[in-house]
Amino acid sequence: MARALILIGGTVMGSGLLYVQAAQRLGLQPITLSDDPTRYDHFAAKGAETIRVDTDDLDALIRECCRLRGTYDIAGITAAADSFYATVGKLCRHFDLPGPNPEAIEQCCDKYTQRQLLAASGVPIPAYRLASNAADVEDSAAEIGLPVIVKPVVGSGSSGVQLCHSFGELAEHTAYLLSGNHIWRASPRILVEEYAQGPHYTIDIMGDDVIGIGALDFCRPPHFVYRELTYPAVLTGYKRKRIADVSLNCLRALGLGWGPTNIELRWTKRGPVVIEVNPRMPGSPCPQMVQLVYGVDLVTEHIKLVIGDEWNLLRSNPQTAVLRLLVPNRDGTIDWTDLGAADVPGVAEIKFYIKSGTPIIRKGDYRDCIGYVLATSPNIDLTRQILQRAVDLIHLSIMPLNTDN
Incomplete structure (x- = not known):
């Protein structure tokens, strides 16, 4: 009987396909x-099977897994997106398979509860308030002091997240969140946070092992759309240890430590301040960067844990890698041409998520990214030079959208 890996729900910026390919290997x-299996039609070309099931219905998922057990030996169950990870934990518990703690995942995915647990354990976090209406949001911002970050309590990919410098911006963004334009999975709850300022870092953890620390840079405010990612982050030994220690304290505070965790924090005047803890693998191409730099295939090692095999987190001699995300600076129809960027020595990967001629309206979140260029070398300065040489060979033009009726 063939062994199967069950993947629940969606994906995080292409990481679902990484799981498909790693499982096959x-x-x-x-x-x-x-x-919505049509979202994963491209999986079929890779020899994967996709089945329509209501992923919000635990009983329906259990029934489908029971049916599949008639054909396959289900070796493990997992997911690439944190919105399904608690469900994964419940399924693993039902079928007596290795898996994460669903209660810990649910607590972590609620940003307000996450904040409460981190604060109770002494983990440094921004000042925060919970709000459910416009008056609450304004009062919270007044208490914390402008500027503030306003975000949905549940969500990912910076969807609905905005930096507000004035009460006018605050009212406008709150109105957007509560108008029905933002999709809520439950009753609207809004988190108002202090704007922690300083260099931004992303920390990749497997189990309780800090694998890597990267440096993140964003496009211009008020939104938080990634622009560039560098591995490894250039840090003193002191800062690296402080960041690792705070990250591991997050795991203890939230009851995590099984499988992958991704943490984002800023180094502020008072040291590291945790922005968010994600109980999942970071989205693609972060796993590819970690593998290039540290020699650890996060996705494969996660699957080994899921199916009960022994993983290998041994690091190799570190390289450097820098990623430039391609983000349009205005709405319009995107045309792009690669004038030889892929042939630049040291370019590891170039990827476009859209075809030339595609109209795009920016959302202020991860969906604004239309592609990326990834470069690598043993030296960080050389890697940046390689990356810029490649980016300069990619021609992007943005024509205004035709608004004629």
């Missing part, structure tokens, strides 16, 4: 259970 048949 391990001799597993990947099967995705999704409420």
